[in-house]
Amino acid sequence: MKNLSHISRAALLATLVVSLAACSVLESDKIDYKSAGKAPTLEVPPDLSQLSRENRYAVPGGAVTANAYQAGAANAPGIPTAVANIGDVRMERSGTQRWIVINRSPDQLWDPVKDFWQESGFLLTTEQRNLGIMETDWAENRAKLPQDIIRGTLGKLVDSVYSTGELDRFRTRLERTPTGTEIFISHRGMQEVYNNSRQDQTVWQPRPSDPELETEFLRRLMVKLGVTQEQSKILAATTAPSKTATVANVGGQPVVQISEGFDRAWRRVGLALDRTGFTVEDRDRSAGIYYVRYVTPNPDKKEPGFFGKLFGSSDKNEAPIKFRILVKGGQGESTIVSVLNANGAPETSANAQRIVQVIADDLK
Secondary structure (H helix, E strand, O other): OHHHHHHHHHHHHHHHHHHHHHHHHHHHOOOOEEEOOOOOOOOOOOOHHHHHHOOOOOOOOOOOOOHHHHHOOOOOOOOOOOEEEEOOEEEEEEOOEEEEEEOOOHHHHHHHHHHHHHHOOOOEEEEEOOOOEEEEOOEEEHHHOOOOHHHHHHOHHHHOOOOOOEEEEEEEEEEEEOOEEEEEEEEEEEEEEEOOOOOOOEEEEEEOOOHHHHHHHHHHHHHHOOOOHHHHHHHHOOOOOOOOEEEEEEOOEEEEEEOOOHHHHHHHHHHHHHHOOEEEEEEEOOOOEEEEEEOOOOOOOOOOOHHHHHHOOOOOOOOOOEEEEEEEEOOOOOEEEEEEEOOOOEOOOHHHHHHHHHHHHHHO
16 A cells, blocks of 8 residues: 555656646747748748749739838837836837837848748748738748647647647838837737538638737847847836727717827827738828738638728729828827728728727727
8 A cells, every 4th residue: 555655656756746847848838830831041041932822911012112211201109108117128019019119220120020931930921021011921930839748748749730720910110200119010810710500611811900919029039139038038028008998989980089199199100000911001200190901811811800801892803992090180089090992082981980990999
């Protein structure tokens, strides 16, 4: 009985050690992305010319200009709701939205930011240096796979069998300011779901953006830009309440009313557009206009997503509908966001109502 009792305690201890080891893996490394494509080595950058053969996520048309980005026409930023800074890097936050402010030019930051995403396991499917926009491909966070003995023993063999049923992609936008650059990272997610009662077929559908993932990648990017691990955690921990954003009707047109001045409202609306699947084709900060269109986010293109059904076209040969998002500052801490059609006239259709609602929901 004594020997059996000793064996039982030893087995229990071994089980506890294995369980704690699994937990430690989850706590220490919550992000482990592997691109859906062939990941590049750090020594040899990916041959971006090959990406042109895969055009599912490419932005149609040629290069476009961005007046505010190239000319640096941004106004001086106002007093932020919450700011923490170390050296020439600081992080600002409003609600669930965060972004980096750094006293370096976009030209100085472009290559380090590009290297950061490649080192994080992603390929870049969009690089528009003139707009300050880069976007990753769809990738799976392998850290969400079961951290058990079987996977630990068989390694890559089990990885090829397991799937999380989730994909993520990230858009990075660099905005020029009079003193440097603001860096925004937005997340878009997809999940695989059954589309029939027999559960033998699946489709990819959008899932909500993850502000925690955005914050973690912003934190890691700060480390890439010279901030220590400890300092980056301090910056990322800064909290701030979000300002009010409500949907209203002004002169028969649906609008979003934001209780913030133009500078911060401009930043937050841009991040909301990135998060919710709009492609910003151009922007003119001096006029307060984002030129946008919507791209259905489905990786396999088998079925349109929720927003694709709202704003997309049923005819594949028909050009997508384009809009202008007007951000107009009022008196004091007040800004109005409205939707214009491609010609710049006020949009009063059901699409306009849906768009302002989507923006308002993300700003909460």
